[in-house]
Amino acid sequence: MPLHTPRAPLTTCDRSGPRCVGRRTLPVPRRRAAPTPRALLCTHIVASLGGMKTATPRTEQKIVRPALFMAWVCALLACSATTALAVAVEPAAPLPEFMLTDRTARALGVVAGDTVDVSPDAAMRGGRAFRVAAVYRPHADPYEVGFGRRAVRLHLPDLESLLGSNDRVDRFVLKLRDPSQSDALAADVDAAGLGLRAYTSGDLARRSSSTFVVVSQFHKAIGFVSLLAGLVFLVALMVLKFEAMRRELATLRLIGIARRTLLGTVVTIAAAVAVLGSAVGVGLGALAVSIINPLARHRYDSDLVFARLDWGVVALAVALSLLLGVLAGLLVALRHARGDVLGQIGR
Amino acid sequence: MIGFLARKGLFRHRTRTLLAVLGVGISGALLLDMQMLSRGLQVSLQRVLRDIGYEVRVTPRGTLPFETEASFAGGHAIAAAIAADPRVERVAPVLGGTAYAARSGGSAQPVFIYGMDPPTETLWRITAGQSLDAATPAGAVLSVALARDLGIGLGDTLYVARGFSAALGMLETPRAYTVRGLADFRFDLRNQRSLAVLTREAQTVRGALERDELSMLVIALHDRATSDAVAVWIRDRFPQVEAYSVREMLDAVQGQLAYFNLFSLVLGGVSLVVCVLLVGTIITLSLGERIGEMAILRALGVRRRRIVGLVMVEGLLLVVLSLPVAFGAGRVIAFWLDGILRQAPSIPSDLHFFVLTARAAGRTLLLLFVAGALAGVYPAWLVSRLRIATTLHREVMG
Numbered sequence: 001m002p003l004h005t006p007r008a009p010l011t012t013c014d015r016s017g018p019r020c021v022g023r024r025t026l027p028v029p030r031r032r033a034a035p036t037p038r039a040l041l042c043t044h045i046v047a048s049l050g051g052m053k054t055a056t057p058r059t060e061q062k063i064v065r066p067a068l069f070m071a072w073v074c075a076l077l078a079c080s081a082t083t084a085l086a087v088a089v090e091p092a093a094p095l096p097e098f099m100l101t102d103r104t105a106r107a108l109g110v111v112a113g114d115t116v117d118v119s120p121d122a123a124m125r126g127g128r129a130f131r132v133a134a135v136y137r138p139h140a141d142p143y144e145v146g147f148g149r150r151a152v153r154l155h156l157p158d159l160e161s162l163l164g165s166n167d168r169v170d171r172f173v174l175k176l177r178d179p180s181q182s183d184a185l186a187a188d189v190d191a192a193g194l195g196l197r198a199y200t201s202g203d204l205a206r207r208s209s210s211t212f213v214v215v216s217q218f219h220k221a222i223g224f225v226s227l228l229a230g231l232v233f234l235v236a237l238m239v240l241k242f243e244a245m246r247r248e249l250a251t252l253r254l255i256g257i258a259r260r261t262l263l264g265t266v267v268t269i270a271a272a273v274a275v276l277g278s279a280v281g282v283g284l285g286a287l288a289v290s291i292i293n294p295l296a297r298h299r300y301d302s303d304l305v306f307a308r309l310d311w312g313v314v315a316l317a318v319a320l321s322l323l324l325g326v327l328a329g330l331l332v333a334l335r336h337a338r339g340d341v342l343g344q345i346g347r
Numbered sequence: 348m349i350g351f352l353a354r355k356g357l358f359r360h361r362t363r364t365l366l367a368v369l370g371v372g373i374s375g376a377l378l379l380d381m382q383m384l385s386r387g388l389q390v391s392l393q394r395v396l397r398d399i400g401y402e403v404r405v406t407p408r409g410t411l412p413f414e415t416e417a418s419f420a421g422g423h424a425i426a427a428a429i430a431a432d433p434r435v436e437r438v439a440p441v442l443g444g445t446a447y448a449a450r451s452g453g454s455a456q457p458v459f460i461y462g463m464d465p466p467t468e469t470l471w472r473i474t475a476g477q478s479l480d481a482a483t484p485a486g487a488v489l490s491v492a493l494a495r496d497l498g499i500g501l502g503d504t505l506y507v508a509r510g511f512s513a514a515l516g517m518l519e520t521p522r523a524y525t526v527r528g529l530a531d532f533r534f535d536l537r538n539q540r541s542l543a544v545l546t547r548e549a550q551t552v553r554g555a556l557e558r559d560e561l562s563m564l565v566i567a568l569h570d571r572a573t574s575d576a577v578a579v580w581i582r583d584r585f586p587q588v589e590a591y592s593v594r595e596m597l598d599a600v601q602g603q604l605a606y607f608n609l610f611s612l613v614l615g616g617v618s619l620v621v622c623v624l625l626v627g628t629i630i631t632l633s634l635g636e637r638i639g640e641m642a643i644l645r646a647l648g649v650r651r652r653r654i655v656g657l658v659m660v661e662g663l664l665l666v667v668l669s670l671p672v673a674f675g676a677g678r679v680i681a682f683w684l685d686g687i688l689r690q691a692p693s694i695p696s697d698l699h700f701f702v703l704t705a706r707a708a709g710r711t712l713l714l715l716f717v718a719g720a721l722a723g724v725y726p727a728w729l730v731s732r733l734r735i736a737t738t739l740h741r742e743v744m745g
Contacts, residue, residue: 121419121420121587125420142606150409210691210692211691211692214687214688214691215606215688215691217687217690218684218687221684221687222377222684225373225380225680226377226614229370229374229377229618229621232366232369232370232373233370233621235366236363236366236369236370236625236628236629237628239362239363239366240628240629240632240633243360243363244635244636288613292609296609306609307613
């Protein structure tokens with residue numbers, strides 16, 4: 001039983017129905033393809049027919065031969081002309097179609113409707129001509145960033161034929177009537193002893209996302225180090241700020257303001273500085289995002305979002321900043337609260 | 348005198364200076380890590396390639412080595428033509444691709460099969476037994492992980508085939524090999540299982556014998572300096588293949604490390620800004636407290652430019668004091684981050700993301716000193732505009 005279904009039009013977002021998927025690396029010439037052998041043959045035949053048509057009157061004007069010879073020549077010409085005409089008017093088989101990513105199309109310098117040779121061999125042996133049905137932009141894929149890969153999409157029978165590997169596919173993708181049965185179906189396929197391994201979409205997502213899990217851990221680690229630097233910065237600022245205020249605070253204590261009130265004041269100032277700093281930080285972050293994304297998208301020819309500032313990130317940054325700011329303020333305030341008041345005002 | 352005053356100024360408030368040194372140190376550590384990350388993989392790959400010892404690599408047109416399973420036909424003929432060039436010392440053909448392997452009666456496992464002939468094989472390091480031998484074509488070298496997974500050892504028989512019949516649940520036309528050695532394969536991924544046989548054997552397994560298909564040629568030259576020229580010559584002479592000198596290959600790989608380049612650029616920039624802000628803030632606030640002192644120095648006849656120099660030196664001194672923290676913490680953090688990133692499944696075990704090089708250290712030093720100098724600009728400008736009488740009057744009255 002053949003693995004593939006009858007040829008269907010290529011679409012840019014063909015995601016429905018069961019599909020077989022074949023994937024290979026194929027060389028494609030980096031120029032518009034030369035006329036194919038079939039096109040050359042047709043051109044040659046049409047040219048021969050034209051020559052014969054113009055040759056016939058000259059023969060009639062200049063050469064007088066016995067009737068039998070003339071009849072033989074006429075019969076031969078008629079036969080040749082009929083044969084040639086039959087070949088010439090036979091409708092050429094339409095070229096198979098394929099689609100190119102916009103990057104591939106740019107690299108080849110082709111547009112929809114052009115003809116391109118595709119071969120499984122870099123020397124273009126065994127190549128076939130394909131007509132570009134469409135140029136499409138693939139979905140953004142973080143795995144592809146920086147690779148600059150060029151992809152084409154063929155009908156499965158065309159790819160099989162090109163590779164000479166009939167009835168072979170790399171994988172099937174199945175669309176279930178009831179998606180909740182995916183685990184059970186995968187288990188059935190595994191247990192059927194067909195030598196196949198079935199994965200649900202969830203399995204695949206888990207297995208293929210391991211790189212991004214690592215990258216996420218890396219981000220967290222870098223975030224932790226940045227936080228540490230920020231914390232030291234914040235504590236240093238608070239120390240400087242309250243050292244500058246120490247006379248003022250000592251004076252307030254001398255005139256009878258409760259230590260608790262002063263502590264509250266210090267913490268409030270620290271919180272205000274942290275919130276203001278966070279606001280500036282969020283603004284700078286938004287500015288950085290607005291610069292990084294367009295630059296990176298242009299540089300890597302990708303629609304990916306390289307940097308994102310969402311409310312969760314903002315809330316986390318503000319909360320951490322506030323917490324650390326207040327803690328730093330509290331530490332400094334407690335240190336001053338324990339100190340000698342007269343010494344702090346220089347007496 | 349400037350050095351003395353700067354030292355006195357910084358050590359007057361030890362806690363403050365300590366915090367500043369810590370802050371600049373951690374920012375510097377991040378900066379160092381980003382410098383290490385920005386070219387770490389490239390440097391690491393370069394070291395491995397130099398260790399392997401070939402100067403030029405030839406691959407199917409448009410691909411990097413083993414980036415895909417593409418191959419080029421007539422491989423040995425191309426290899427012979429290249430080997431005839433007087434600049435070339437030797438050429439080693441390599442075939443690589445996916446196959447299936449199983450021990451007798453065991454289940455099949457997908458493997459990556461290398462074909463490479465002795466004595467040129469350097470893509471693996473033998474850990475037990477012997478490497479391949481041209482006299483025993485039915486010998487194979489297995490990665491330690493594959494031997495462990497299949498439960499086989501030296502002298503055992505291994506069956507290898509290109510295809511696996513799903514219907515029959517067995518290998519399609521398998522070939523039997525005796526395990527001659529166990530090895531660490533240089534570019535194996537964490538979950539990759541590899542084996543190596545002679546090139547012709549690999550071609551037979553992969554069905555590539557008829558067209559003499561190869562994945563790569565590795566070329567050793569008499570003179571390394573000619574590698575770029577030889578690569579150009581090969582590209583021109585054989586249009587079906589790509590040729591890379593080590594430098595060209597590293598450049599091509601660098602283009603694929605987009606994420607880390609961008610990441611190190613952004614985070615390195617942020618670290619630098621934090622560093623400038625921290626040093627600048629500390630010095631500016633410190634200067635605010637010592638403004639009277641500066642006015643007195645000016646009144647005593649110290650020139651304006653020396654006072655400006657004093658402020659700049661304080662910024663640089665803070666950076667100098669933070670260098671041990673920056674480099675110490677940087678190495679520790681890099682080790683930690685490298686460990687995290689190397690858990691990714693698609694990273695060969697020989698490669699590292701964070702590599703300390705003279706270039707990375709030099710750039711970090713330069714950037715930190717630039718940050719220290721920049722941080723001193725604003726307070727220095729403030730000092731340069733100091734009015735002696737007004738300031739002294741304010742200090743006395745205050």
